[in-house]
Amino acid sequence: MPADYDKGAYPEPPRQTPAVDKQTALPNPALILSKLFYYSVDLPVTTFRDAVDSFRANNKSVYYHQKFRRVPDLIDCQEGDYICYYEAEMQWRRDYKVDQEIVKVIQERMRACHQREGASYHQNCGKEIQQFNEVTKNFQSRYGDLGAYASGRKCLMKQKERMMAAAQAQSA
């Protein structure tokens, strides 16, 4: 489990909970339930986790996030240079994956906001909703109907069509 902060460097202020002033002889049900939960669920789970962590303490390992260098795009490749085409295609596929994950993150943020706000999310989540709409619109316009056999070439042709449509709309 992640370590707690340094309690010596950041001492907690003295607790100001009032002294227990029971005016009735009946037992406190909240206390009973919390103790029950602690002994039946919390304590076994914590001891199990500590045991497993002590087993794993000898074999700790780490993993890293892989960073790829940028290579020339399809536009910057000579005609017939298939090696350049391949590298550009692989880079485009990695970028496609990254863009899918970006859309998922934005969607997750909007859903979290919806969950938090409950019934009033139309009003309070405006920023997240606007961000999500913008991101999905851009994703749709760039990668929209490319299909399962999408490739960098098809995406480039789609971009060309978009630019032609924009130029036509501007001139018309």
Next chain:
Amino acid sequence: MVGMSVLRSAAAFAARLSPLKSGNNAANLLSRTIPRTDKVAVRWGHGKKLFVIKPSDYYDRRFLHLLQYYVLLTGVPVAVFVTCVNVFVGEAELVETPEDYEPEHWEYYKHPITRWIARNVYDSPVKDYEKMMAAIQIEKEKADTRLTQLEVRRHMRQKGDGPWFQRPTLDKGLIDYSPKSTPDN
């Protein structure tokens, strides 16, 4: 003891008196009670045993038993192994790549079994990339060679001064250039 023999002789005497009466049996002569026919205990404990006729489920049950056996034969060791790996060798933690350190290709995965497979079984992704690019380069060279071959063939066919498309003819050294006596010599 004497009482027992007296009772036994009394039972034998009663049986001799009226042997056909069912209540005079030696077993219940002394301890029989008056039967109460209005308070009989009715129990639906077992019911009548029936011989149910249905098609044989032997083959189905045998199939399912064998399926369970063969699935669990390797399934249980694999499950135990994966559980031990998860408990004793935990998953890796994500950290920032330190400067001037190039991680090995298996250090980009989280689960220890995936790392093992990436280290010992698979080639590194860099090597796969280079292999693919080498295959593309070879195919590109083959395609270029074929195109140049077609071009060369076209030229040689047209001009006729290359090594291809030569027709075998007689040796030009056999031509007799000496003057002849008649035109048809």
